Amino acid sequence: MSHELTAQPLWTGDYYNEGTGRSDIFDTLKEECGVFGVYGHQDAATLSYYGLHALQHRGEESAGICVTNGVQFNYHREMGLVKEVFDKDRLASLTGDMSIGHVRYSTSGDSRLTNAQPLIFKYRDGDLAIATNGNIVNAPLIRKELEQTGSIFQTTSDTEVVAHLIARSSKDFIEAVKDALRKIVGGFAFMIMTNDKLVIASDPNGLRPITMGRLGDAYIFASETCALETIGAELVRDIGPGELLILDRGGLREDRFTEPQRKALCAMEYIYFARPDSDLNGANLHSARKRMGRQMALESFIDADIVTGVPDSSLSAAIGYAEQTGIPYEMGLIKNKYTGRTFIQPSQELREQGVKMKLSAVRSVVSGKRVIMIDDSIVRGTTSRRIVNMLRDAGATEVHVLITSPPFKNPCFYGIDTPDRKELIASSKSIEEIRKEINADSLAFLSPKGLIKAVGGNSANEYKGGLCMACFDNDYPTKLDFGGEEKRSF
Numbered sequence: 479m480s481h482e483l484t485a486q487p488l489w490t491g492d493y494y495n496e497g498t499g500r501s502d503i504f505d506t507l508k509e510e511c512g513v514f515g516v517y518g519h520q521d522a523a524t525l526s527y528y529g530l531h532a533l534q535h536r537g538e539e540s541a542g543i544c545v546t547n548g549v550q551f552n553y554h555r556e557m558g559l560v561k562e563v564f565d566k567d568r569l570a571s572l573t574g575d576m577s578i579g580h581v582r583y584s585t586s587g588d589s590r591l592t593n594a595q596p597l598i599f600k601y602r603d604g605d606l607a608i609a610t611n612g613n614i615v616n617a618p619l620i621r622k623e624l625e626q627t628g629s630i631f632q633t634t635s636d637t638e639v640v641a642h643l644i645a646r647s648s649k650d651f652i653e654a655v656k657d658a659l660r661k662i663v664g665g666f667a668f669m670i671m672t673n674d675k676l677v678i679a680s681d682p683n684g685l686r687p688i689t690m691g692r693l694g695d696a697y698i699f700a701s702e703t704c705a706l707e708t709i710g711a712e713l714v715r716d717i718g719p720g721e722l723l724i725l726d727r728g729g730l731r732e733d734r735f736t737e738p739q740r741k742a743l744c745a746m747e748y749i750y751f752a753r754p755d756s757d758l759n760g761a762n763l764h765s766a767r768k769r770m771g772r773q774m775a776l777e778s779f780i781d782a783d784i785v786t787g788v789p790d791s792s793l794s795a796a797i798g799y800a801e802q803t804g805i806p807y808e809m810g811l812i813k814n815k816y817t818g819r820t821f822i823q824p825s826q827e828l829r830e831q832g833v834k835m836k837l838s839a840v841r842s843v844v845s846g847k848r849v850i851m852i853d854d855s856i857v858r859g860t861t862s863r864r865i866v867n868m869l870r871d872a873g874a875t876e877v878h879v880l881i882t883s884p885p886f887k888n889p890c891f892y893g894i895d896t897p898d899r900k901e902l903i904a905s906s907k908s909i910e911e912i913r914k915e916i917n918a919d920s921l922a923f924l925s926p927k928g929l930i931k932a933v934g935g936n937s938a939n940e941y942k943g944g945l946c947m948a949c950f951d952n953d954y955p956t957k958l959d960f961g962g963e964e965k966r967s968f
């Protein structure tokens with residue numbers, strides 16, 4: 479695949495980004511992030527603070543807000559949680575009525591400040607800020623082409639590729655953005671801001687969630703509806719595949735940069751990532767997870783004394799399983815709320831330590847009981863084994879593990895950090911082998927059909943319920959363009 483790049487003009491301005499951060503072009507980042515945008519509200523920075531705080535679960539390593547007053551950018555980014563990065567004085571200094579904000583979760587070992595977003599550039603037409611949630615599959619290829627024709631990259635973030643494509647175009651800004659988005663392949667929700675425009679875009683498959691709300695006359699955009707709720711904004715709608723929204727003095731223009739492709743919202747958002755009080759594509763997450771638990775009960779009934787969920791993401795499903803079966807729901811596991819997430823951390827050692835820091839089994843609840851433990855996924859198996867053993871150590875006589883997703887066998891290329899396939903336990907082991915490995919009395923996974931049925935929502939009748947299920951079924955909604963042969967499976 480070739481990418482037509484304008485030969486000139488080359489990058490014309492200075493970078494605002496700290497440090498240099500140049501690295502190997504194959505150093506791709508796979509991250510899960512949250513984005514939040516405001517158009518037309520004088521307290522844009524404060525709203526962004528609360529919005530990003532509500533999206534904190536999507537990225538705990540860095541946070542940033544860039545605001546414009548129509549003339550210049552004011553911005554701040556730092557490593558750390560939203561509440562650590564911003565204080566009252568800092569927010570007061572971020573004046574303006576249009577903003578984009580970002581929280582970032584990086585597990586690739588490259589969690590430098592240079593990659594903290596929004597990324598901010600100065601180019602020939604002025605200032606440019608970009609925040610994104612997702613991953614660009616063909617970023618290394620485009621980056622290589624750009625570097626061969628003179629571009630100098632300052633970060634290792636995929637997002638910078640889009641900035642270069644925009645800056646090198648000789649077309650007007652909106653056409654340049656559209657051209658740039660048409661060149662990239664992947665799962666993404668973009669927020670792109672200049673001093674007089676805010677542009678919001680969703681990838682052609684709608685892989686990553688992005689939603690629009692109103693707060694009075696202001697427009698609010700967020701990765702999840704829980705952020706709209708937090709600031710008192712009203713949900714208007716989700717942004718659809720291939721859409722491009724432009725906000726400027728002329729108001730809101732609803733445009734698109736490409737025709738929509740197969741709708742494929744990330745199934746893991748429903749299973750694990752999004753907050754239970756968020757709605758995605760017309761389905762509330764808590765309710766969808768409860769239906770997963772109910773469906774699990776229909777597919778895999780176990781005769782046991784109590785049902786417990788691994789907090790927090792599996793509590794809703796455990797309640798659903800208990801409701802469907804009549805087996806009592808109990809708090810057999812308690813989460814220490816003052817630690818970070820452990821879905822995938824940088825090293826095995828940290829991950830194992832993380833489980834101990836994060837969870838405790840409640841002895842008086844599980845002792846002498848046959849326990850059904852509901853969890854959302856098994857990635858490497860290490861965490862599951864530790865939790866099962868924790869329940870056994872606390873006196874559980876049997877531990878049956880039910881997973882409210884199909885076996886996770888394939889890596890994600892759309893912004894969810896997953897280990898190599900060889901580290902994914904379900905890619906090489908049978909369910910019985912995994913059961914033995916995690917020391918469970920029995921183990922079952924939710925069927926793909928059961929998952930689609932449970933999610934429901936506005937795309938229930940579409941192909942695969944409008945979901946990306948590639949990490950389960952190896953059917954990727956985009957081509958996988960790494961150079962050489964283009965593929966749809968990996």
Ligand code: SF4
Pocket residue numbers: 665685743744745746747889890891892893894946947948949950
């Ligand atoms: S491959 Fe899996 S984790 Fe990645 S977008 Fe698709 S469903 Fe989500």
